[in-house]
Amino acid sequence: MLEETLFALANGYLGTRGTMEEGAVADHQSCEGTYLNGVYHSEKITYGEVAYGYASHNQKMQQVPNGKVLKLKLDDQTINLADAMEATRWLDFRTATLHRQMRWQSGSGRQLSVNTSRFASLTHPNLLCLRMEILAENFSGDIELSALLDAGYRFSPNKDDPRVGVLSLDDSLALYQQHAGDSDAWMLHQVKDGEFKIASVSILNSTVAPRHISQITHEKQVGQHWLLPLKQGESVIVEKYICYQHSKELTFETLLDEAQQKVQEAKRSGWDALHSQHQQAADAFWQNADVQIDGDPALQQGIRFNLLHLFMSIGKDGHSNMGAKGLTGHGYDGHYFWDTEIYILSVMTATNPELAKRCLEYRYRTLEGARQRARQMSHSQGALYPWRTIGGDECSAFFPAGTAQYHINAAIAHALRSYYAATADWQFMQEMGAEMLFETARLWLSLGHFNARRDGQFCIDGVTGPDEYTAIVSNNFYTNAMAKAHLQFAVQMAAKFRHQDLTAYEQLCVRLSLTESEISIWEQAAEKMYLPFDETLRIHAQDDSFLDKQPWDFANTPPDKYPLLLHFHPLVIYRHQVLKQADVVLAMYLLDDTFDQAQKARNLAYYEPLTTHDSTLSSCIHSIEFAETGDYQRAYEFFHDTVRMDIDNRHGNTEYGVHTACMAGSWMSIVHGFAGVRMRPDGLTVNPHLPDHWQGYTFNLQYQGRQIQIKVSKDKVSYLLKDGESLSLQQGTQQVHLNKGQWLNVSWGNL
């Protein structure tokens, strides 16, 4: 199951796990899964005790029929991996293509080699492409091929782990119609408890004509059975193209028609052309995003693996986003969290800002739902984004670690701020960004209050911060600090908007019933924001109550009791000083210029020993902050924990999908941590460090229309402005001026 996740493929719209064409080996647990991003079914949430305003339905990422099935039979024996003489599989990072080579021998000694490849097209998002090359090594004769669309797959997890969703393909799709032809097959499904219709269409092609064809039409499977004549020493190539398409509006007939056209076009184009287009798109991504680590192949593999999965899974159509597990598994039901804005978009704004924009567009498209949610939560104005969702509705069934995480609003504002700093894309801000920013900002004012008992400072009570090992507290430092930054940015953007286009600004204000006096209250709230600080410890307090709690008894917590959430009741965890993940420390990263180095070091020294890092979102942030405060040894350790999290299955649950935020975090650890890159309103800054273990490293940035490559090596830092206008940036205290096409080396002595 682990490999099924690692070898998953996706293109942002469709994702499919790395299961075998012939299906699972009988005695191995396997989790089949093909997913459509942004498509979901709704399940009523059952509560032991329900209360007003609880999320009513869970939106689960929609699974669709498995189109990968290509089963071979020789001498009446099914050919599968378990019986192979030799077999190897690899994911080609550069081309986002999965390959398998296998040699196999029948009982009678007939030998075959079977090479398969597949990719989810980066240029044709509805298309999954498969290719199988069959070579008869020592015989001539017929081989049987069954190609299926399979809607009958199920998965029952054997773990009682709240983080694992349950697969329910059967329960979520109602068959409308299906068909099997000689080379094509299709299924039309209505998503139960939802408005989506789905068409799944496949077409089969081969380099030799089948000697016999029969159609397969079972209750949950359609496809064809081909008898293919093999000649010793000659390859037969089979191609299969599967198109998945969904719609709320179209009729089934139109939907089918469109999908059929797409597979026909794919068949006409053929594998080579399709793969070539796909490869160009992958090339472009690597051009913008690749990171090279010289001197450590394992880390090199790790970072590229992570970047590839981020790129493959991220929603690219403005109607979808990035699930916590991407499109590699059904963990967390495929929900989108703040992970997107705080982690994924940190990478994307700096490497592929267009993709960051698409994710922000998705948030804009669900703004109306966030407004309605705010009303449910008794806020007469503004918008409250859901803690977890697909379609835009709150899907969190445990509000203390769900809806209570109001900082989701600040996360979206942070992403807008980062995106704008990285791109200066005013058009987006004017068309969508400002409205989201203002609507989320105004929520803080009805959530918090100017507290007379604390000198009129602005306090926010009854929230949960990023650290879910503490819940429903007053003045969570992270939340307050992020709200402050959110309000400040909203005030700045309002001023800019007013200045840039008064008419449009005034129209927006009228539409939102937004007045200048409200904006001035935002300014006051930001200015008077209460940021808990303990004068004795000289650290920021995680919240009003945290520092008064008992420290967790780490000495008497054996390793098998982690993660704590699987071994202790929430109340036990809540009443102790123990963190699941970075909280104050995360604020230090996101709002890095509001802390001095000494303060960061003191906060880190206090909080890190209390942190279990039970969340995979934690290590990377600690890596960055240790790097920022000059403890490169610890920075490196935490980075190491991050970069191969999934490949090495360090948290033991990659089976259910990769950890996309952690993957993004590994990039952040390098670029924001070791290289100290920050994109601020006043420009790009770099503070590079080269970890001892490395010869050097190279990474790429997109910055306000420019492509920049930065190479950090033992004796110098080298900059190449690959494209775009000349630029001055700051390296430490030094000004660096870049001109297009010229390498600039800055030698340095501070290593």
Added chain:
Amino acid sequence: MLEETLFALANGYLGTRGTMEEGAVADHQSCEGTYLNGVYHSEKITYGEVAYGYASHNQKMQQVPNGKVLKLKLDDQTINLADAMEATRWLDFRTATLHRQMRWQSGSGRQLSVNTSRFASLTHPNLLCLRMEILAENFSGDIELSALLDAGYRFSPNKDDPRVGVLSLDDSLALYQQHAGDSDAWMLHQVKDGEFKIASVSILNSTVAPRHISQITHEKQVGQHWLLPLKQGESVIVEKYICYQHSKELTFETLLDEAQQKVQEAKRSGWDALHSQHQQAADAFWQNADVQIDGDPALQQGIRFNLLHLFMSIGKDGHSNMGAKGLTGHGYDGHYFWDTEIYILSVMTATNPELAKRCLEYRYRTLEGARQRARQMSHSQGALYPWRTIGGDECSAFFPAGTAQYHINAAIAHALRSYYAATADWQFMQEMGAEMLFETARLWLSLGHFNARRDGQFCIDGVTGPDEYTAIVSNNFYTNAMAKAHLQFAVQMAAKFRHQDLTAYEQLCVRLSLTESEISIWEQAAEKMYLPFDETLRIHAQDDSFLDKQPWDFANTPPDKYPLLLHFHPLVIYRHQVLKQADVVLAMYLLDDTFDQAQKARNLAYYEPLTTHDSTLSSCIHSIEFAETGDYQRAYEFFHDTVRMDIDNRHGNTEYGVHTACMAGSWMSIVHGFAGVRMRPDGLTVNPHLPDHWQGYTFNLQYQGRQIQIKVSKDKVSYLLKDGESLSLQQGTQQVHLNKGQWLNVSWGNL
């Protein structure tokens, strides 16, 4: 449905709602229900998101076949209340018997009078007794009678109210065998998802021999159909006795045998003898518990109605307890809460201490489960009682307002303290009380900690107090104060035990691994208990965070938005200063001698305006505390709100059962509030006040083996020691000495 609750009958073991013998009138919603106390089925609790240590199953009070069914047909017309010419129903408080008189006329003008009576025998707890007197007024002829045991009834509530359980008789009972004879019928059921077997047996008798008999055996109904000859002007009397019996251990055959013997004995005894025994038991209760209010019939009715229901519903066998709704409805699934110890037992220790003891015995019998729960909650020692349960397992599906209410342990300790003060029953303390007391006391030590940041005071973090409009806070005043009293009492009882019976004490200590040094830490924790106090407001703070929150906007909360819990998300409620019910104020009542009057008045003045009294447990406590602080006007208003809560259905949900804690609260308001009665270790004190609206009031107490009647009137307070040894008590500052059988009048001028 309201009347079905108000006219419910019970005897502590079986309870049955006041539905009609002929069933519900077609177009009225009706909720049939016959319940066995202490018997339950288990349902797996489904969570949207589950976590470690969550309650896994809900134990639901078991419903059993309805034995009340006696349907009459004349001229092929069913006789029911809807068509009656005249009808009246009344509950005879004195005898705990329900009566109905009805006159009815058939389409052809034949007139009948039908008088029914029923009671749940207070002397034969398995027995429900029905009597029907049929008088043909203007004709002679046959009448059809159908007598049934009906296991087919269902109820689907039409409200989406978390406080309402769902009836599921069908789903919870599996039929083992059933039988209908000429006059008897029985059903044997296995409780699904539980170990209980249940026998329901009925027998029918009449003063005239039936002219024809047929048996009724449907899928979920057994009984008989009798044709009874009526003569004009002559009554026919029908008696029906139903026996409900359960067992985990017995075979169905033995269980049936026992139940059959009981109905046969009942039939032999006959109505008059059975009712006479029943009445004697009721008399004895009233002798001990009656309260007379001179000059206000509505309040008089209210308080007696309340006392009767308390007496009828309370578990009397040491294996059961008192549901929040008694045995009058399935609200809250019949669960036992702290309501028993804080409210119900306040009444019972002072009027029927034997019943208080039975309820405490029940807690002792579930102590092992509480120990196991403590282990689940990571406490290596001690016991944690469940927030809501029947069989002893935690059934709360929302831990922030469930398991987090650790004060349940203190409530049980409080009841032990009260029981011991009222009875001086050392034998019980030694046999059961001390063990419960010690095991619950030691939990505080692993829950809380001596906090160096607060001068080493003992702090308790991450709990919820009685006010469920605030959850998971640090240093809830009520919890800390009650824990302190709990620990103090435990230390005292340990010393006394050591002194009284060193051997037994040491045996217990060995069994509990309890050392003197542990007890000395209890003493330190009690002494150093942190009790939050705000120096500026000069009030006790509800918890560390409460006073810093925004006050609730009462001015903009229209009446239809109450109770808040049905109209606002918990997070909205949690982040405001708003109370569901007394919290600090409740501590003032329970620990009244640890506050001075001025402090009580200040606390009341602060908290009462923030209190919605959305819980029916609130008004009575406020009545008592306003009385204690001399604001008799407000005391009277809150009392008024309490005493007719159910009769007048003031919270609009009495349909689903009475509010037993509130009922108890009305007695507490009179006896502890207006009369100022307290039973302290150093004796009985009385501080009587006569509300302006009343001529006088009289109540009864049991105190350390004595029966005392106290009559408060305009010019004097009169005491009668009805039984027991002479006694000195304190009225205000005056010593009053009572001798058996002599009225003692104390005149007073302080009204």
